[in-house]
Amino acid sequence: MTDTNPGAQQPESGHAPGGGEPTPPSPWSPHGHGAVEEPQYASGAAAQPQEAPYVPPQEPPQVLFGSAVGGQPPPYVPPAHTQTYPTPPPSTPPRRSSGLVVRVAVLALLVGGGAGAVGGLLVADRNARTAPSALDTAPPAKQASAPAPSGTVEAVADKLLPSVVQLRTRSGEGSGFVIRQDGLIVTNNHVIAEAAQDGANNTLKVSFQDGQVVDGTVLGRDSSSDVAVVQAKGVSGKTPVALGRSDDLKTGQSVVAIGSPFDLSGTVTSGIVSSLHRPTSAGGDETGQATVLDAIQTDAAINPGNSGGPLVNMSGQVIGINSAIYSPNGGGGGRGQQQGGSVGIGFAIPIDQARRTADEIVKTGKATQTVLGVSVQTPQTGTAGAQVSQVTGGGAAAQAGIQVGDVVTKMDDRRIDTSDALVAAVRSKAPGDKVTLTIGNGTRTVQVTLGGQPAPTN
Incomplete structure (x- = not known):
């Protein structure tokens, strides 16, 4: 087992203290043989050197809870005629690679989000197909015919x-x-x-x-x-x-x-x-x-x-x-x-x-029109009522004493605001009906028996 405890002290020479086989120079040691080459990194990972197969020791030291028995752990001595497995120092990626690492992480996050969205769509589609639908319900029974x-x-x-x-x-x-x-x-x-x-x-x-x-x-x-x-x-x-x-x-x-x-x-x-x-x-x-x-x-x-x-x-x-x-x-x-x-x-x-x-x-083939026997207009003074502009001689109004210039303001209890209102009120009655007309501000009233004439057919 290789001890990678950074707290262990390493000898400055190629020999282990207390005898034993000399320790081959580590390629990571500044005292190793040959030129020291900086490790090359790709995507923030240290390059791994070519190595020989690792042969574990016959009796590895016993370690309890990360420490060797008996105090300080002894340095590891590999068997003879074997090449030690290089233990690289903790690698710190160059600053220039940090942006790439972040971008890779973001890419992974985006890819993960897309996969989640696709999964959500599949789940929603599956739920939509299995959710209750009004189309799956049979129509109600036809209502029996009954009078409204x-x-x-x-x-x-x-x-x-x-x-x-x-x-x-x-x-x-x-x-x-x-x-x-x-x-x-x-x-x-x-x-x-x-x-x-x-x-x-x-x-x-x-x-x-x-x-x-x-x-x-x-x-x-x-x-x-x-x-x-x-x-x-x-x-x-x-x-x-x-x-x-x-x-x-x-x-x-x-x-x-x-x-x-x-x-x-x-x-x-x-x-x-x-x-x-x-x-x-x-x-x-x-x-x-x-x-x-x-x-x-x-x-x-x-x-x-x-x-x-x-x-x-x-x-x-x-x-x-x-x-x-x-x-x-x-x-x-x-x-x-x-x-x-x-x-x-x-x-x-x-x-x-x-x-x-x-x-x-139906009875005679003709109709009779109810008439008062006057022509009226809306007063030009702006006041309400129907102003008499002409009185038909011998008609109902003439017989009742209505004169040109009179302003009719009521017929019975119905208010008369315009000339059309008086015409409509008279047409609502039948020939021979008796009505009371109020003239002006109410100081004068006139009793009238409405007349009739053949209705126009044009």
Whole structure:
């Protein structure tokens, strides 16, 4: 065993103390024979000299816990005629190699990190393949067919869809709803106005939810209320709607709109009643007052093609006819609005007004328009109200003593802010109804019995 204890003292000559065989000069000793050559290093390791096979001693000294027995360990004496195994001094790599050592360490670290990343990907991929997946779960059992719960949008749709139709003319489409089994249909005047002008050319087509398509004929219409009645030819057994009432509607009440927006028949949307008694112009005559409605405002999505379709309460009763939408680019109501899409502001004709007009058309082929017998304008002074600019001789207003220049600020309990508001309020009533008009700041009131005249059909 070679003693490499750096604390052992080495003799200065080639002989071991106390006799024995002379110790051959060490090639690392400064007293060795021949020239001393510095060891060459590569990558920080000392070059190893060529050496003879090492022959261990026959009886190596006994070492206990790193020390020879008996105190200081004796110098190691190799057997005769053998070459000692050179023991190089502790090597210290030159400073110039330290950077290389660091780079090698960094390289090893990078290689190790890459191997770890690859291993992580393999583990993640294996975990992904073995993790539970929704695709491995069987779909739930098909629900048994059952009636929709009462008062839900689903129930309203189930009830109303068979009664809603799509109406087509040469240049557009709209909606309507069946009120009699033989295919009697209520819709908007502006939906069928083109077909009415075409006369008997059969340019109006009626499409039912069951796929049946037939010709339609216009029985009568009122451009001032935007209501019309159509007869589908050669049909029977159709499902009529149930008509509700609109005089007891509440703001915030839930409603459903059904129709054919953008040619998508049978479309159902839902929302609420956003406001009541909203003066609105909707199709028909574009002069303004001729088509002003006392409208129900809703946020249920209404789009071009919904016109004429039903607005329905949650009991499945029709409480309005969808007629117009507000469009920021439409510049107002009527046909200009039909070019845009829903922005959450739609308008419907109250069914109380529409029912009265439709009933007259069915029975007589004509409708009667409710009138006050005045022409009005919004006051130019900037104050609220409807200022009378003309009084019709012998009319309802003249008989009640209303004069030019009077500013109407209320009708019954309803506030009148603009001229359109007065027109809408009058149109919501029937001929013969009695109303109380407040003039100016309330110092004067007038009792008026409203009149009637044939409704325009242009």
